[in-house]
Amino acid sequence: MAIVASELHWVPETLYNASVSCIVVNFKKYRRELPQLPRNVQFDVYYKLYKQGNLCQLAMEFSDLGQFEVVLKASHVRNKRNLLHHCFQALMDHGMNLATILSDAFSSRATLLQSDQRVEQERGLHLGFYWYRNHYLLFDVFLGDFLSEAGWFLQAEKTYNSCLKICEQYEDNQSLARVFECCTRLIHVQTSNCRYTEAEASYQLGTKILHQLQNSGLKIGASVLEAEKCALLFSRSHYDEAYQYCLRSLHAMNSSSPIHSIINVLRTASKACVVKREFKKAELLIRHAVSLVREHCGTRHPKYSDVLLDFGFYLLNVDSIIQCTAVYQQALDIRLAAFGGQNLHVAVAHEDLAYASYVHQYSSGRFRDAKDHAEKAISIITQILPDDHLLLASSRRVKALILEELAIDSDDKQRESKLLQEAHDLHSSSLNLAIKAFGEFNVQTAKHYGNLGRLYQSMKKYKEAEKMHLKAIEIKENLLGEDDYEVALSVGHLASLYNYDMALFEKAEKLYLRSISIGKKLFGPGYSGLEYDYRGLTRLYAKTSNFEKVMQYHNILTQWSQMREKTSGPVDILEYLANCHSENTTMEIVDTFFKMDSHQSCIGSGPSRDDAKRPAVK
Template sequence: MASACTLQWVPDSLYNTAVSAIVASYPRGRRDLKVLPENVQFDIYYRLYSKGRLCQLGMEFSDLDTFAKVLKVNDKRHLLHHCFQALMDHGLRASGILADSFAVRLSETITKDQFTKIRYLQLGFNLGGFLSDAGWFVDSERVYNACLELCHSEVDTGSLCRALECRIRLLHVQNANCKCKEADQTCKEAFRLTEVLAENGISVCKATLYTECCALRFAESQYDEAYKYCSMALHEIQPSLPHKALVDVLRQCSKACVVKRQFQKADLLIKHAVAFAKEHFGSHHPKYSDVLMDYGFYLLNIDSIAASVFVYQIALDIRQSVFGGNNLYVAIANEDLAYASYVEQYSSGKFKKAQDHAERAIEILGHILPPDHLLLSSSKRVKALILEEIAIDSHDKEMEERLLQEAQDLHLQSLELAKKAFGENNVQTAKHYGNLGRLYQSMQRYKEAEEMHLKAIEIKERLLGPDDYEVALSVGHLASLYNYDMKKYHEAEQLYLRSIDIGQKLFGEGYSGLEYDYRGLLRLYINLEKQDMATHYSNILHEWNQIRNSHNAEDVKPLEFDTSVSMIDIIERHF
């Protein structure tokens, strides 16, 4: 028995010793590596990374043929992400070099035979997909655009199908990179291709296309359109749909349901996505972290704040482990965790954790994005919200003024980026007006604060209807301004009551946001010397505290849930 155990152990040891020996004499034998199997080559390259020999690794990974081979080693993709990110952090623009090499190679392929074209298209899909998964969207887009040129050199149905797949992949990258105008055009071209294929008698599954259209309309705050595409995507689900695509359908559709306040539907979809991703990808895979990010979004929007923070932290830990360094996905996870932590600690005033994550997000994005990129808008907004609260709690007047001024600069930058991307008539723009309204109240610029809140309310009501959560937020903020600073008590009272009504309808009696409305009304009635009403809301606030304390006492176990209801039943019953 001991002998058998030894024999099982020796080959692994010999293999590792051989890999180490090759790495030790790497300059002499690097040319001979090309004949080795892809997985062996990858192990050697990864050992170069682990030994800190990034210049040698960069030379290898800058070669398109070499990188094409390591892309075939699917079971070690997370390790490839980690060493690729290290090269990018080291200053080698490997993503750009590979994209350039691929574009040149493809331009030389247009005159080649069909088999060669298809082979290079598959390489383009693999390379573009890897760069997209790693967060290097600009270079991924260049790869897919090069693929499209090759697709357009043929007019047969096979080329049309490949062109459609390329359009959908391109749409995903443009969505992720906040290029809404380009994505809209890509979306139209993709639908045109489906019509041409249909005319030729070829039916294609549109689940992924509808999902990307949903993501585009969601980013543009066109929530009715997003929800429409979400329903269409769910009805296109087929058993042959790849696991990754199915996860993306479920999680994006869940987000569309959240913003339409269809929380039961969102709950069913996102929990199925979490369970499915964990089963098929494992709990340390980037795709699992993607699902957790959207699950955190759902939890935050249903007022399960502690659970949201818990889930966002796991998602960040996974992304940090897989990518590390100045990676866009790590930055986004930091930003979302910063905002959830800010909401969680709003009453306590302990914003250190939230501030650290917000600043880390901006630091990373500043390394990899141009200063006018829309993704920076959201991170700057989160940091500005945190700075404002820190300033208010500060007992140093000079520090307070400095922090408020910094918050104003960040909010104004975010507003301009949103207006440039979406225009004035958009929910995102309205949110920035509301944030400025709160800030101007803190800066004692009350007339400007009122103007900003009224703008936010008008836009949100027109786009979302009078009873939406976002409207309630802005209404409550305007009520606070009227009550605490402008002494417009009658107007404040009506606004508070309206905010409370919306909050209770959406989230129930224990909704966390009710605290500020109840406290505002209590103060208002004391100032108006309406003792009966003051006593009434004092009792309501006490009851609310009891409900919240019971909620807070519950163990936070958001990843323990039942998904026994099948996806088919969910779609048939709810969509």
Template sequence: MSFNMASACALEWVPDSLYNTAVSAIVSSYYRYKRDVKALPENVQFDIYYKLYNKGQLCQLGMDFSDLDTFSKVLKIIDKRHLLHHSFQALMDHCVRLSDILADAFTVQLMPSTCPDTVSRDRAIQFGLSLGGFLSDAGWFYASEKVFKGCLLLCQMDDVTSSLLKALDCSVRLLHVQNANCRYKEAEVTRSVACQCLEVLHERNVPVNTSAFHTECCTLLFAESLYDEAIKYCSKAVKELSASLPHKVIQSRCWCFLQQTLLSSTNILIRISFLKQQLKVKISAGQLIVCINDRSMFGGQHPKYSDALLDYGFYLLNVDSITAAVQVYQMALDIRQSVFGGNNLYVAIAHEDLAYASYVQEYSSGNFKNARDHADKAIEILGHILPQEHLLLSSSKRVKALILEEIAIDSHDKEEENRMLLESQDLHLQSLALAKAAFGENNVQTAKHYGNLGRLYQSMRRYNEAQEMHLKAIEIKERLLGTDDYEVALSVGHLASLYNYDMRKYDEAEKLYLRSIAIGKKLFGEGYSGLEYDYRGLLRLYRTTDNHSMADMYANILQQWNQIRDSNNAKEVRPLDFQVFDNLQDLVQDCVAKMG
């Protein structure tokens, strides 16, 4: 018996490869071989550095990665980029501000004495684009912005056409980072720089593919709530990308970059389609987002795949497939945690999205523990890496404020209820102030913050203030989105609830409920989840005013609604049952055309 067990153990043991044994031997005596490592091939160097990370030798790894020449070599190993993200994040968590160290070292390298000629400048620009791109992909936007600004300065030292093309490329990448980091005022300046480059290139009759530039303009305009202008730039991006590309280009490696540009435009298009409530577009958007989620484009554990999943989760949440949305958001979070881990901005954003989706899912049950945990985690991570006044941090605080309000309402402890409501108010006011500073009054995000405060003040029994906030939200949303928009319906429904339950303005409440119901049914159909609150509100209103016939009618309507919802919920949800489309551009162009 013991012989058989020994035999089984012998069969299970597999010796390590000679290569791995050699790498481990170098790492175990690293100080002896450190100088020799730099002479090894780049892929071997990478494996040694990653082994240092695995062995917990972060101080040594931090010193090596702080050297620009060393880091330039590991950046060349594209197929192991997720491993580089792992080790880089570990150093950042270990209080080695590697992103700033590399960005500062790069800007020092750009002194005129170190880049006296075109060849040295081109070499520095090429490395800067690689370094800035990695820092952007890893979520270290301030450092990435510094690197791209340095590259742009180098490009502007020459007035030749090739330098102008590089300057355009740098400014577009810089614009992307500033958009992602919510630095919209700086983004407007960068956008002007890119426009100047384009004007000169057009004067010189130099053909330029402007798809990436138009995509970033679309992103900026979307943030500023200029949706019609954003759609125009989205259309330009798609047409430019697919207009005259030869088949060989599509098959080449650069097609991956072009696809990413297209997907960025598409994801903004999907968000605009919901804000503008274009039903035909939403149908195409549903097909489109499924196409985006085809893993073959990036691979199942690629950060870009998680980006697509977050946009797909947004789509599902907005078509009332809430359970499926939570599943997709969880998948995105799992991928980002596996790629980055630690106190990473992209991980925090995924936590925030999952927190909000979980909050919506559990709105009826009142079980907000999971939602609160994700909101707290998002705030904890962002608090480590962002200034307290950053717009991304305010977004997570807004989600936590919504969750705290619901927990407070269900609390049986008055002291605890008041404490959580005051904390929620503080978070909402911070978020509103930051939104107004970033966007001004005339913005959908600002309107949402007013609406959130309106609901909170209702919970705090400050009814006149609640009414003021809801009316502000409705006015802004109607001006930007029209009178029959989903966002308008939400605010109208909230004001109806205030009038019905607390201010006894029953005639006004009835009109508002009916308006909210009409918009909800038109956009989402008879089984839309938001209808429940309006139906219950009307039922309560009619019973309070002794309108028994109308109360009976809405009791029946609510019962029918419950049957529809039960039927919808009983259907198996398969959010990632993919359908692959051969021509992504055609589908996007169809979407854009339907936006009109």
């Protein structure tokens, strides 16, 4: 009788995996021999250490700058970057401040290298940041770039500054080109970390070096530098200037630019177009950026989450809030998978999703998810950054907006009062941070005043509310013009205050009509924000016994509702993104951009609420 082999109840490891496991089990014994193994094998051993929870041993290995360089190179060549992020973030969460340890070690090495031979300096620079010999290479692979990619901006800045000091010792074109490269990366991390004064200084140095290189006959692109300047101005809410630098960066782009630079320019330019309400142009650029990232990076790379957040920003501003929420959720999922833990990139994604969820659920009053995301963002940021960091202002503001709505919907007066006071404390803190960073005369500061105005209305402090709204309108009109979207929002909020709480119906009517005019001009007759104005006017005319006008705006509101039902964005935005392939080259896209008409947008599905009080701006 033949003997039949019994079915295995376990799957044996491959010989390679068994060998890696053996090294990990006997790590102390084989540790000294590990550098003799190929880089990819060393990486797998370290990742196995992480998977088995040997974080203390892993921290000792990664704290060695030379050994971490080996791991960085292996993570790029073998496409294991996300795995390295897992290890790195676990060590940071464990209390090992590896980002600071490595940046300090590199800074010390760079100081020694300044008096060393040029060959040794070249090796040091190669670790600090990757010099693009091959412009088709997609993303940076060394320390400063890794730290920037992982969201440790202050440590990345220190690394780039160390590289800059080495490069500045020489005046040949190659060294100057490296100084220029350092400057563009410094602007990026400094802007991301809200160090705007330092970013401006880096831009000025970069501009000076660029002119020197161009005067010497070297062809070097200014596209990335101008895009980083655009991002800096955008972060400071200088939208007109940001848009001009967006145009300059696109004009300077050429087909030989590195693909990662092209993607960054497209992303930055798209956001600048959004705030200038150039929606058709914004969509053209961000769709092409999505297509490029999907093609070159795939859909699990952190860069894909970056471009998704920018695409979500576009959707949010063109009134496609349902689609925006879905896109933000996918971006958060990617960042959680890539970084997890207490990571700044994860916090930013939580904050964006918190605000989108707040707007999406405004009609239902179900703010649990929005509140959860806002609190997670605040928790992460406070563990990483100082309490007075500007990045906290935005997250606190979002939470304050949510708490205000929860208070309004509460039947418990004591709970209502407590929530409103907490919202007031958060708004006040955010306002103080904004004034400290931007001054009084800034769009961000105006938004904080407007949000305080809404809150005072909820707290029945109507004179204080009026004062805040008028201040917000004045600042926005002076900065953005009288027909800007931001102005319309503040005008609508003041109209609501006059109509519902102060019985100043004549003033309210004028403000409602002005808000409607701006909204229709920018977004068309199907804009979701028009509902609040139409409902407000219907109530106003009922209160003043103008029943002919009541019927008129009742019919207008009915027509608006029918229009909204007929108009929608993509049924499944994620499927839409999956099929987002560009048949045009980047230069063809740029050429199309400069030939397009302005101020056209798509219409999505926004929120509604019976009290005609629209959701606040972020």
